[in-house]
Amino acid sequence: MNLREVNVLMALHFVCGRAHSGKSTYLTDIIKSKINDGQKIMLIVPEQFTHIAESRLLSSVGKIMDGYIEISSFKRLADRTRTLCGDMRRNIISNTGKSLVVSELLENLDLDYYKNSASFPGFTDVCLDSVSEMKKYNLTPGDIDKMIDASDSELLKIKLADMKKIYEAYEQSIHKAYIDTDDVLDILAVQLGTGGLYEGFVFLFDEFSSFIPQERRIIGELIKSADVYVSLCMQRENSSGLFLPCEATYRQLGNLCRENGVKTDTVWLDKSYYESGALQFAERNLFAYPTKEYPSEQGDIAV
Secondary structure, three states, X not given: OOHXXXXXXXXXXXXXXXXXXXXXXXXXXXXXXXXXXXXXXEEEOOHHHHHHHHHHHHHHHOOOOOOOEEEEOHHHHHHHHHHHHOOOOOEEOOHHHHXXXXXXXXXXXXXXXXXXXXXXXXXXXXXXXXXXXXXXXXXXXXXXXXXXXXXXXXXXXXXXXXXXXXXXHHHHHHOOOEEOHHHHHXXXXXXXXXXXXXXXXXXXXXOOOOOOHHHHHHHHHHOOXXXXXXXXXXXXXXXXXXXXXXXXXXXXXXXXXHHOOOOEEXXXXXXXXXXXXXXXXXXXXXXXXXOOOOXXXXXXXXX
């Protein structure tokens, strides 16, 4: 498909297709096209894919021009933005520091249900994991109050009340001098909301199957001032369950755009880059129902 055919006025572009349908290659072609137009590129991938993305882009583009192309993750983008905004007054606290803070809090908090558990080895990590999950999904102490009011279980109310005490005490203690690693994405979203930081940039998100609420909030800020492309591994027709996480992400981002008055478009890539017909058949029909049988002899797949 000719990249010029895509409506560049759209703020959020989905690039969808099954595995090995050419989604990353399509995004690379977009990068080449945008560079030729003098636009700045930010390719966002999961942390573990940054090196692979750099190698793949180098082999395709030939040279990553400093100041025009950056390959990053959400956390790296947050660090970059903090530097741009001059927000370096507070240090990011380490995991060891967080454990020490929670251990001290547990010694002094007046807990009901978890009073005896507080001294058990490993309970500090349980508390940290719980607080981390609540932050990632934008759950506040006020939301815990609502859960307590809505619950019919007295035992659950006591547990939630204890967790709220731990959460509130942790937040008050940390924010005096440090930034929690679980807060950097929220800080990034606030900084992006001020506008102007990445105006005129093209953001491309590759290798993701889902985004946590913090990440969706960031995308929601970016689509207000930048062209955004998101690749998702999913098929055009209804799936048998394999693509449900990506389909949910597709709907969530679509709803996010509607809330912000932003239009979307979708490019569907239906071609398979598997050279083997047997592999193409297996990729399309694995876990599909009703089952299908490959119509001829093959030697590419063995069990």
